[in-house]
Amino acid sequence: MIKRLFCVLEQQIVLLEKDMANHGNKEVTLLGTITRNLEKLIDLDQKERERKPDKKRTRELNELRQKLSDRIEHLRRG
Numbered sequence: 001m002i003k004r005l006f007c008v009l010e011q012q013i014v015l016l017e018k019d020m021a022n023h024g025n026k027e028v029t030l031l032g033t034i035t036r037n038l039e040k041l042i043d044l045d046q047k048e049r050e051r052k053p054d055k056k057r058t059r060e061l062n063e064l065r066q067k068l069s070d071r072i073e074h075l076r077r078g
Contacts, residue, residue, distance in 0.1 A: 005041060009034045 012031055 005034065005038050009038060 009031065012034065014025070016027060016031070
């Protein structure tokens with residue numbers, strides 16, 4: 001998720017740099033919001049990595065990821 005958000009932020013910055021004259025305060029505000037969210041996600045990620053792994057929670061998260069992956073694949077196939 002952090003990588004995706006970082007990519008979105010990078011793309012938006014590139015767009016702003018290309019055409020600064022046509023962008024207003026909305027775009028700048030949006031970039032600020034994305035940046036703050038990215039900082040929060042990085043902080044949460046670091047805290048999560050410092051925690052001791054909880055085997056039950058890890059198993060539940062893996063099961064949830066698999067269910068989501070299966071669901072996405074099912075939706076993708078139609």
